Amino acid sequence: MLSITYTAAMTGLTPTKIEVEVDCTRGRPAFIFIGLPNKAVDEAKERITSALVNCGIRIRAQKTVVNLAPADVKKTSSAVELAIAVSLLRAYGEIKIDSDETIFFGELSLDGHIKPIRGALPLVIAAQEMGFKNVVFPVGNKDEVSLISGINLYPIEHLRDLINWARGEGALVRVVPQSFIDREGVGSDLDFADICGQTQAKRALEIAAAGGHNVLLVGPPGAGKSMMAKAMISILPPLIQQEAIDVTRIYSICGLTGGELVRNRPFRSPHHTTSQVGLIGGGSNLLPGEISLSHRGILFLDEFPEFSRSSLEALRQPLEDGVISISRAIGKVIYPAQFSLVAAANPCPCGNKDSTIKACICSLYMLERYQKKLSGPILDRLDMVIKVKEVEVEKLSRRKEVVEENSRVIRKRVCEARKIQEKRFGNVVYATNSELSSKEIDNFCQLDKKALRILKKAAYKLKLSARSYFKMILVARTIADLEGVDKIAVEHVAEALQYRQ
Numbered sequence: 001m002l003s004i005t006y007t008a009a010m011t012g013l014t015p016t017k018i019e020v021e022v023d024c025t026r027g028r029p030a031f032i033f034i035g036l037p038n039k040a041v042d043e044a045k046e047r048i049t050s051a052l053v054n055c056g057i058r059i060r061a062q063k064t065v066v067n068l069a070p071a072d073v074k075k076t077s078s079a080v081e082l083a084i085a086v087s088l089l090r091a092y093g094e095i096k097i098d099s100d101e102t103i104f105f106g107e108l109s110l111d112g113h114i115k116p117i118r119g120a121l122p123l124v125i126a127a128q129e130m131g132f133k134n135v136v137f138p139v140g141n142k143d144e145v146s147l148i149s150g151i152n153l154y155p156i157e158h159l160r161d162l163i164n165w166a167r168g169e170g171a172l173v174r175v176v177p178q179s180f181i182d183r184e185g186v187g188s189d190l191d192f193a194d195i196c197g198q199t200q201a202k203r204a205l206e207i208a209a210a211g212g213h214n215v216l217l218v219g220p221p222g223a224g225k226s227m228m229a230k231a232m233i234s235i236l237p238p239l240i241q242q243e244a245i246d247v248t249r250i251y252s253i254c255g256l257t258g259g260e261l262v263r264n265r266p267f268r269s270p271h272h273t274t275s276q277v278g279l280i281g282g283g284s285n286l287l288p289g290e291i292s293l294s295h296r297g298i299l300f301l302d303e304f305p306e307f308s309r310s311s312l313e314a315l316r317q318p319l320e321d322g323v324i325s326i327s328r329a330i331g332k333v334i335y336p337a338q339f340s341l342v343a344a345a346n347p348c349p350c351g352n353k354d355s356t357i358k359a360c361i362c363s364l365y366m367l368e369r370y371q372k373k374l375s376g377p378i379l380d381r382l383d384m385v386i387k388v389k390e391v392e393v394e395k396l397s398r399r400k401e402v403v404e405e406n407s408r409v410i411r412k413r414v415c416e417a418r419k420i421q422e423k424r425f426g427n428v429v430y431a432t433n434s435e436l437s438s439k440e441i442d443n444f445c446q447l448d449k450k451a452l453r454i455l456k457k458a459a460y461k462l463k464l465s466a467r468s469y470f471k472m473i474l475v476a477r478t479i480a481d482l483e484g485v486d487k488i489a490v491e492h493v494a495e496a497l498q499y500r501q
Contacts (some may be wrong), residue, residue, distance in 0.1 A: 003090035005099045007083035008118045010253055012326075012333025013065055014285055015126030018046070018080060019069040019188075022087040027063030035068030037075045044081045044108070051085065051112040055092055055160045059131060064088070064142065074330070076285060079117040082106030082136065085159060092391045095166035102134040103127045112159040116140030118255040119499035121248050124148050138160065142175055143260045144252060147245060149177035193406035196226055197391045202387045204499055205232045205342075206410050209479030210417035213431030213471075214319065214341040214381065219388030220358075221351045225344035228388075229300045233343060234268045234407035243296045243431075244351035245409040246336065266297030266339075272306040279307075280314045283500050286333045289320050295340035297327050301464070304343035310397050312378055315341070319381040338435065343375075343382070357390055383434065383471045384499035416479040433474045442472055445477045447488045457495050462500065472496050 006019045031045045037225050045066075047196040049059055065083055068075050083104035089095045105123050107115040117123075120141035127135050128151045137145070139155035153175040156162050164170035198497060205228060208215045216223040239247065239262075269291045270279060281289030291299055301307060318324045318337035325334050347353040352360040362370070379385075421433055424444055430436060436444060447455065455476075459469050475496040476488045485492070497498060 001091050001093070003087045004037050005083045005087040005090070006103045006132070007080045007105060008103065008123050008130070009073065009077055009080070010122055010126070011021060011331055012288075012335060013249060013253070014333065015120055015122065015130070017126075017130055018073075018075065018083070020080065020083045020087045021065075021067040021069065023063045023065045023083065023090045024060060025065070025068075025092045029061045032063070032065045032336075033068070034065065035071045035075060036073065037068060040078055040196055041080060043077045044084065047108045047110060048081060048085050048088065050110040051108040051159050052088070053177065054110065055158075055163060055444055057089065057092070057111045057163075058127065060092060067492065071183070071418055077118065078107040079105045079119065079123065081108045082114060086162065087376055089166075095163060097166045098236070102136060103130070103132045105135070105137045108159065114138040114140075114158060115155055116259050116321060117127050119253040120144050120259075121245070121252045121257075124151070124153065125245075125249070126438060127151065136172070140259045144248065144257050146175060147241065147261065158314060166380075169219055170348075180244065191234055191324075191407045192231050192410055193404045193460075195224060195228055195231060195404065198228060201228055201386050201388050202410075202500075203400040204384050205229075206235060206342055206414065207475065207478050207482065207499075208232070208340060208342070208384065208415045209235045209384075209410075210482055211421075211474065212338075212340050212434035213383035213475060213478065214434070215343070216379075216385045217342070217344045217388050218347055218385065219344075220353075220355050220390055221346060222442050223388045223390050225388055226302055227298075228463070229302075229342045229344060230244070230267070230269075231407065232340075233265060234263075235411045235414050236265050237411065237418050239263060239265055239296065247296055250288050250335065254287055254293070257294075259269045266294050267300065268294040269300040269302065270296070272301070272303045274307070274311070276308065276311045279311050280318070280324055280326065280336060282328060283332075284330075286326055286328060286331060289324075290333045291315070291324060291337045291339060292335040293382075295336045297339055298342050299339045301343045304345040305370060309373070309375075313375065316377060321396075334458070340434075342380070354387070355390060381469050383475050386499060413482055416484070417478065418485065420481045433478045436474060438466070438470045443475055445473050447476075447485075447493070448490070450490045451476070451488050451493045454490055454497075458493075462497075462498075468500070472500060474501060475497075487496070 003022045005020045008015050009018050033042055043363045086104055107117055109115055116138045121144050124135055134152045139157045143157040154172040165172050219225055229309055251257045251262050255282045268290045277283050279289050280291055304361045322338040348362045348367050350361050352358040476492040479492040479495050480488050
């Protein structure tokens with residue numbers, strides 16, 4: 001008897017509907033998988049047969065062929081096991097259900113329990129787009145998909161629950177879609193009030209948070225660069241519902257959600273020894289890298305010049321386009337990568353150049369060699385470059401006496417600036433000023449005559465490229481938004497110029 005059920009597989013964030021055909025025929029007893037299964041899927045036959053036996057189902061001594069169509073797509077996920085088990089039960093005549101409008105996801109344990117899977121959220125979204133009305137999936141992924149409406153979601157804990165339901169001996173409980181609740185907490189233990197001094201750097205990070213800009217912090221060791229970068233996450237606005245879904249989709253296919261929806265903005269801080277694949281993504285399964293895991297959050301690259309040249313140059317496309325396209329022999333995937341890059345670097349190999357406390361021991365050759373680690377095109381894609389100086393001992397000793405502005409107050413200003421941008425863009429698909437293309441700048445960034453005149457003079461004097469010129473306008477636009485001003489004025493351009501060293 002031939003039985004057909006449906007499941008799906010993900011290649012990156014692109015779904016493929018998988019038709020599971022099970023045919024039990026006469027012949028030498030065997031359990032055969034065809035349709036390009038990898039080792040993990042091929043091993044599913046042992047888990048499926050053991051799970052069925054532990055659910056009281058007798059395995060027939062027949063030739064059983066399982067075809068996973070389309071045959072030219074490699075199947076790499078254990079999430080297909082539940083669909084195979086259901087199709088096998090139908091072929092045996094143990095259950096009779098109409099599965100044309102139902103799709104199944106789940107990995108089986110030997111005793112029949114349904115284990116959580118990777119990619120539950122993108123798979124459920126894909127099922128909805130494919131026109132299915134019902135999704136049966138592991139109960140361990142229930143919280144992850146709780147926001148999805150418009151499709152019936154049935155979480156199950158054990159294969160026996162599905163068998164009893166199909167036989168009319170029980171019922172499956174449908175998930176009631178939950179409403180999204182904004183979180184005020186932003187997933188950081190550090191507060192801007194904990195940072196002593198560094199007024200200019202903190203102001204620059206506030207502008208970067210408001211407009212989604214990229215920042216390079218340059219200063220000696222111990223000046224607080226890393227601390228400020230980590231505290232920046234505390235002044236970003238909370239994720240909205242669509243952003244939370246987009247971030248969770250990426251984390252889900254990597255198995256990093258813990259079965260829950262991601263509600264805090266990501267903060268990723270890879271070590272400078274991270275490989276290019278680890279940074280941009282790829283590998284044998286074309287998984288996302290750190291830049292995609294930072295989507296709608298912060299990617300912090302400490303010791304920026306120490307990253308490999310190839311890794312830094314690979315950042316060009318995502319910094320410019322907000323996406324990363326990975327092409328390999330096994331296929332091509334595109335991941336979103338709309339993040340704020342916060343990089344930190346020492347001014348020289350010894351770190352003491354321009355220091356008022358310690359003397360620099362670097363030769364001119366060492367200094368030039370160190371600075372050449374960062375290419376012109378990479379520096380051109382950074383909106384702001386901030387010099388961070390050492391904090392004076394006198395300020396450190398009196399830090400309890402000085403009340404610094406806390407993150408809650410700063411975040412309120414950032415949220416107001418983001419609301420202004422959202423209102424300005426209207427139906428145009430932009431979240432922050434930094435995402436505007438040069439074509440859109442004329443529509444959304446109006447400068448008064450004096451501001452435009454100063455900007456032109458600065459462009460000639462600083463020899464700004466076209467990209468840097470437009471970035472200056474975008475930073476000035478964000479500064480104006482923080483003040484609630486509609487038109488970019490002289491003071492906004494002047495402050496933006498301070499951050500272009």
